[in-house]
Amino acid sequence: MTAELWKIFGICIIGAAFSIILRQKSPEYSYAIIIVTSICMLTFVLKTVLEPIKQISEKLSNSGIETEYFKIALKAVGISYITDFIADACRDVGQATIASKAELVGKTAIFLLSVPLLMSVLETAIGFIK
Amino acid sequence: MDVDFIFKIAAIGIIVTVLNLVLVRSGREEQALLTTLAGLVVVLLMVVNAVAELFSTVKSLFGL
Amino acid sequence: MKKTIILCFVFFFLFSFNVSANSLSTEEFIKNQAEIAGADKLNDALPESGKNYFDKNGITAGESEWIKNISLSQAIKELWSFIKKKITAPLTTSALIVAVILVSGAISLNESSASSATALFAVTAVSAAVITAPILNVINNAVATMQSAAVFMTAFVPVFAVVIAVNGQAATSASMSGLLLGATQIVELIASHLVVPLMCGYLSVSVASGVTPLLSKTSFAESLKKLSFWIMSFVTTVFLGVLSIQTAINASADSITMRTAKFVIGSSVPMAGTVLSEALTTVTASLGMLKTSVAIYGVVACLVIFLPLLIELLLWRFSFNITALISDVMSSSLTSKLLRSIDAAVSVLIGIILLSMALFVISLSVVVSVGKV
Structure with a gap:
């Protein structure tokens, strides 16, 4: 490096x-x-x-650890990475509107990615109460 | 991805700009416009290639 | 007149000496006592894991032979193998979280850009999902353990009372055992049915607030935690107060009363740490009074019931703290906040278990001390 x-x-x-x-x-x-x-x-x-x-x-x-969650985290990071790049590029060209839309798309993608996760977390949280 | 890309684009940009100036001065406005467009298309193709390469790298790295 | 009295005394002395001489060796005496009390069936009241351990090492309440076989090195060996077995789950969880933190830190997600902030929440959600499932397991385990401890107490206290009654303190033992049984049961019930659910509520609120940007951790979670502390210290104070009054009535106001008083003071300060240290001094002081094999059996059973759970929880805390440290270093504050709040809940759970353990041992020692007076 x-x-x-x-x-x-x-x-x-x-x-x-x-x-x-x-x-x-x-x-x-x-x-x-x-x-x-x-x-x-x-x-x-x-x-x-x-x-x-x-x-x-x-x-x-x-080592036999469940890597499902790790993959989801990796994907979320990748999406945010590429979204940041695109949004910055659009902003540099002077298109702030498109940039904010790109960010919206990125956020939605990450949200969709983490919906099953959030569901399982909330289910566990409810499981604590029961 | 290499520094070559930057030099190429810069070279094309400078050449096209100079050509553009010369052509405008000599009164051939249509040709000047065409040169600008042609240069832009070539540069955009290069940019698209670069972006595609970046996307494929990100895809393979993050498993998207 | 004087002579008669002296004669009476001599007779009495001889007679009593005879009796104790006639009675068999201590070994068989204990055995007899235990059989009268039905101590042989005590192993059945233990939870499954403890029963296996006791059967393997030939530990029963009816005999005292096994006490000589208990060695420190063997106990440490057992503990070590247990720790090795139990540490895998916390370690894998913490490895996974560290990996996730590293990945998000490696490409330096900063919270300034909008999509990075979302990704950070996704990463925190991943950590939460990784942690919560095993923690739920551990908590269920803890509740089950406390309930099985209550079951064991129900079986153990009457047996113990009979043993003490055989020693010649029928009245005290009966009144004490009834009281102890009731009090300990109530404490266990309150702990497992009131405090643990409260802690679960705290845990669920903090986990949910960790992953949802909408829901910031309000004072609600904090007050849940405080309430559970308060209930625990209140219950302990009442329990120990009743105990010390009873001890005073039975005119055995010795050092144990002082200890209990100290314990009451210590536990009214709602900190898990003080509870731990005070409980420790009380327990060590109490242990000196446990002389009969049945009482030692009770303590060993108590250890076998509670210690695995305690070790497991401590291992979890260990892994949480290390992971929180790493996430602090990688400046992943959301994850570290989540980890610390779960750690707080687990530490309260540990406090509750230590308290149940301390109550168990104190109850035993009080009964023994009453029997000795």
């Missing part, structure tokens, strides 16, 4: 520089550069955490 840190920061500065150069005359290219630069960063980060997350889930499933 540290070895590639400089490369990544370099990409950041290059992307920022290009987007500033192009902002005056042709803003659409500037936006494209911003989006691609952030995709660069994201992909790098994701590829870095890919290995540890795989290891964690392998360890969990190897």
Whole structure:
């Protein structure tokens, strides 16, 4: 990670520089550069955490722990990740309305994902009372 | 995903902008518009590719 | 006249000496006592797990041979194997929660963005779902244990009373045992039917508030917790008050009364910690008075009934605290809040169980001390 840190920061500065150069005359290219630069960063980060997350889930499933819940948590995190990215991109382009709609979609997806979970938690909570 | 993408897009952007300026100065407004559009389409295709790659990475990582 | 009295005394002395000389060895004497009292059937009143343990080690109320066989190393070995068996569930739960926290922390979900906040709630819901199911199990277990302890008391106290009556304190033993039986039963009933449900309510409110952003944990949950503390300390005070009055009437106002008084003071301060420490001193003081094998049988049975549950709960608390620590470090405050509130409920449960245990042992020792006077 540290070895590639400089490369990544370099990409950041290059992307920022290009987007500033192009902002005056042709803003659409500037936006494209911003989006691609952030995709660069994201992909790098994701590829870095890919290995540890795989290891964690392998360890969990190897030791016979029920990984159903872990998978749901992972999915929720992934959805929030991609939603944040999309919403930020839309906001950068100046489309705050679309950005907020993207967030709404993301939230709904996470909600739907966690409905069975909430149900089981509430059932247990009711079970406590009985 | 690499830094190449950024350089390519920046290059296309700069070339198209310069072409655009030259063409507008020489009075060929239609061609200037066409160049801008063509450049934009190419850049958008690249962006779409990049986004697709990001999505597939996220999908495989989080099991969506 | 003087001579006659002296003669009488000598006769009396000889006679009584004769009787005790004629009576068989202590071993058989205890056996006889136990048979009269029906102590052999006591094992049947134990809950299933305790019964198995007793059968395996040949522990019965009727004999005293097994007391010599109890060794510290063996007890520790038993405990260790039990801990190893029971620690898997808390550890797997905490491993799962830590994994979830790590995943959400690895990609640094911040609460500032809207979808991240939702995802955080989903992650907390996952933790809640992972924890609540086994905890519900443990609580059910605790209630069952307390009820089986009450069943055992119902079987044990009359037997014990008969044993003491055979020792020659019929009147005191009868009155004491009736009182003790009733009082202990009532305490157990209140604990398992009033306090535990209250704690369950607290638990359910805190779990639900952990996962639902709409429902913030109100003072409702806190007052539930306070109410259960209050009931427990009130019941203990009343129980011990009745006990000390009875002891005073029976003119055995010795150190135990002091201890009970101290215990009353300690328990009116509603903290699980003080209850624990005071109970400990009382129990150790009381243990010195337990001399008959039946009483030791009672204490061992009490340990066998309560100790597994206690260890299990302590293991859960251990895992909760470690996981809460980790989630604090990963700045996942929702999860750590959830964990801490569940931990609080479990600690109250531990306090209740310690209290039942202490009541059991104190009751035994009071009966023994009355018998010795």
